[in-house]
Amino acid sequence: MLRKSTNAGRRSAVMTGVLLIAGLVTGMLSVVPVIDGAEYLVKASANENQVLLGAFFQLFMIVSYVGIPILLYPVLSKHNKGLALGSVAFGIIAGVFIILGVITLLLLLTISHEFAKVGALHVSYFQTLGGLLREGRDLVNHVATTLAFVLAMFLFTYIFYQTKLVPRWLSVWGLIGSTLSILASLLFMIRFIGLDTAYMMLNIPIAFQQLVLAIWLIMKGFTPTEQDSIRTG
Template sequence: MKTSRRATKIAGTLIIVGMIAGALSVVPVLEEPNYLDLVPAHKTQILVGAVCQALMIPTSIGFALYLHPILRIESEALSLGFLGFRLIAATFHFMGVILLPLFLVLGQEYAQAGASGTSHLETLGELLRTARDLVNHVALIISLSLGDLLFFCILYRSRFIPRRLSAWGIIGVGLAMSASFMVLLRLADVVTPIYLAINAPLALQGLVLAMWLITKGFDTKASTRGQRLDGRRD
């Protein structure tokens, strides 16, 4: 039981660390219309964004790894799926990290090019920015959401946490996926009020879940299968 509480506390802490890193990984300069002109002067902002997104890789995988031994007691198949999607998401995180320094190279080339030689760089920059948006806000979010859907299904079925909190997570995941498909279909842009509003319920649920895991943990006795875990830990 003590091992289970330690795992949930660490998992809750990793959620908070990941949320902070996620907020700091946003690079506002890349949302500006003339961002190629601004990139050289905002090198630190881009590098900080890359480092913070890199930090999200161990926090995301660590969250799944710490909870996997508990979740697999309830459903081994769903818990493996949850872990698998987290690993897939980590790959997209890594791609996002790699893409950011390319903007520095492109910005430097843009600054050195003459006025008549920048059109191809602008086209390349737009392709690079679109690729980053599709990686971070479509591929990454959808893979995370599919894994989280399995995660909340386990929690809803097991009652490890209150069902209303699990249901909130399932609804939030559905909204987050819909926002990603809107970006994919060009119905919405990233980092816009409508995009942020659609993702807000899941973000708020994540904060509440983190606090719950840190302060209360999983109620494994609420599940018949979960009682097996208590028997092993005591």
């Protein structure tokens, strides 16, 4: 029974590490420069494949954002069921917001196609509608989705810190990085900063922590806790 539990924990660690890396990669691949540019109404329809590819990778992020806390739940619930369940809930919420972000992206593509048909006619209408959709997409992607997933990360990282399932320095790094990422989203929400260098700098610590945590989980797995030692005895 103990060997089966250990093997299950090892599998969860490796799969979590893989999903963390997958989340980082798909997050980078989901960026759609043509939508973020000034002439998105003209260029989006002309670069439809870029937009659709970004939407695909953004959808694939759901696997990571929802899968990570679910994979960790059997391990973490042994130590703090409430926080582990909260982490799963925030992960699912993040997945829902990702879907909303993808829908908004596809709506922007549709508007770009319609704009290409009418040309200069009703240009102000399309600019207003497109601007609102882009604003909504930014809020969904960089505030709602980010806050939900980072809160999920904060909760399971706090359990890591309590139990020493991973090294304390790695947990502290994750808690600090999560806090900075939450701060970045809140500052962006109130328009104190934009999607600029300041926003990126605040999110860099958690991105690197995810990468290091992923490598650690794949290579080392979870550190046995005192609770596990008692069971062994």
